[in-house]
Amino acid sequence: MTGELLRGLVAGIDRALPHAAALRREIHANPSLSGHEEPTRAAFIDAADHLHWREVAHTGAWARMGPDGPAVGVRAELDALPINESTGVEWESKVAGVMHACGHDLHLAALWALTEAARDVDLPVGLVPILQPREEITPPGAGDVVASGLIEDEQIEAMIGVHVQPAVERGVVSTGTGAVNAGYDSFEIVVKGRPGHGAYPHIAIDPITTLADIVGALSGLPTRVIDPIRPTVISVGQISGGTAPNVIADEASCRGTIRTFTEADRDLLHEAITRTAESIALGRGALATTRFVRGGPPLVNDPGLAHRVDRELSSLGITVAETPFRSCGSDDFAEYGLATASVMCFVGTGRIDGIGLHHGAFLPGREALQLAAHTMAAGYVAAAGMLL
Numbered sequence: 001m002t003g004e005l006l007r008g009l010v011a012g013i014d015r016a017l018p019h020a021a022a023l024r025r026e027i028h029a030n031p032s033l034s035g036h037e038e039p040t041r042a043a044f045i046d047a048a049d050h051l052h053w054r055e056v057a058h059t060g061a062w063a064r065m066g067p068d069g070p071a072v073g074v075r076a077e078l079d080a081l082p083i084n085e086s087t088g089v090e091w092e093s094k095v096a097g098v099m100h101a102c103g104h105d106l107h108l109a110a111l112w113a114l115t116e117a118a119r120d121v122d123l124p125v126g127l128v129p130i131l132q133p134r135e136e137i138t139p140p141g142a143g144d145v146v147a148s149g150l151i152e153d154e155q156i157e158a159m160i161g162v163h164v165q166p167a168v169e170r171g172v173v174s175t176g177t178g179a180v181n182a183g184y185d186s187f188e189i190v191v192k193g194r195p196g197h198g199a200y201p202h203i204a205i206d207p208i209t210t211l212a213d214i215v216g217a218l219s220g221l222p223t224r225v226i227d228p229i230r231p232t233v234i235s236v237g238q239i240s241g242g243t244a245p246n247v248i249a250d251e252a253s254c255r256g257t258i259r260t261f262t263e264a265d266r267d268l269l270h271e272a273i274t275r276t277a278e279s280i281a282l283g284r285g286a287l288a289t290t291r292f293v294r295g296g297p298p299l300v301n302d303p304g305l306a307h308r309v310d311r312e313l314s315s316l317g318i319t320v321a322e323t324p325f326r327s328c329g330s331d332d333f334a335e336y337g338l339a340t341a342s343v344m345c346f347v348g349t350g351r352i353d354g355i356g357l358h359h360g361a362f363l364p365g366r367e368a369l370q371l372a373a374h375t376m377a378a379g380y381v382a383a384a385g386m387l388l
Contacts, residue, residue: 002381005122005381006315006316006377006381008120009117009377010316010377012117012121013116013373013377014370016113017369019047025091027108028100030095031093031100032078033080034136034137035059035079035133035137040080040108041060041061041131041133047112056130056150057132057134057144057148058133059133060078061130061131062129062145063115064154065115065126065129066118066124066125069155071127071154072127072156072158072159072379072380072383073129073130073151073340074114074128074379074380075132075159075160075336076110076132076162077104077132077133077141078133079133079136079141080099080100080104081101082098083099083358083359083360086360086361087360101358102136106364106368107372109369111373123384125383126154128150128156130145130150135331135333138186138295138296140296142332145335146335157340157383157387158302158305158340159336159341161336161345162345162372162375164346164347164357164364164368165347165357166351166352166355166356166362167348168347168349168350169348170350171367173319173321175306175313175343175345176301176321177302177307178300178301178303179261179299179326180300181328181329181330181331181334181344182260182330183266183296183297183298183330184257184259184295184296186257187255187258187290187291188255188290189253189255189277189288190253190289191210191281191286191288193251193252193286194285195247198245205248206284207249207251207286210252211252213284214277217280218236218256219234221234222269225268225272226260226265226269230261232265232269233257233259233260234258235256236254237255238254238255239253259329259330262298277290297338298334299344301343301344305343308385308386309343309378311382312378312382318371329357345375345379347368349364
């Protein structure tokens, strides 16, 4: 039964592909930033107006297809990034400084193709397409979708996510079991010193040089605090301080991100960062204050569902990665895994000329769109087989 269902969905997707590509171009040309996705949501809903759409997570939406009872959710993200596009295509972003540089436009078009194909088959369990907002910021939208009660109310017993990934070979799909993306937190360290003239540093307390020592020390913390065989990252992405070249500032600050795969490692790093900043500052006569914003959990693929997805992908002749892709990247799709069985599938686009996610020239083609839609179909069928 699942084989016939999957073949029917794939055939429908292929028929819908030209229209899906046109929708992708429309969404790509008119991107919306996180929290302001209403125009993107409207474009999708207009293209799928045969469904009854309901709002979720403020600027998101969901609908239901198929019978009542257990259902499979399939997510696509609505938001773009604050990035200047450099693709040069005719349908490049019309919004200055905003671009779909993470493939969310492609994911949406693939989900639309799946919903079109699903109109012409007999769905054995419910299909719930979810247009999720705010994947790119904290707090992200997935947590609000879960908190809305949608998972329980619609009896969503499995969630499928698909994401293009340049680090995976073109045409290959990677699933894998267990943690495939890291959990994430952000932090800010503020160092307060004593201001003064740059010519007389001996009567001031320089927060900038103190902060520089702290930032240098942070880079060595992961392998001195966490078992080196467990992936861990601390990256400082912002540093600020000072008002003039000949003035020693009164304070300086930095902001960064932490990536871990366990709660225990997360707690250890929080403690170590705080202790390191405070001790270095104390040695300089300064004061360091550290603040953390807890982000999302690691993204964990359900083993049973992942194996089923791999079988369905293989039945379509799609190559499944022998060594699953895992990274210290993060995705709020992880929130769904805390509520129900879930699998994230990475659709390989290959990396050309060093161009990857969040790059102004990142633009996967129609082949990736088709593969993403086929992967969503395989995910739905795999989950349906698990629920029947």
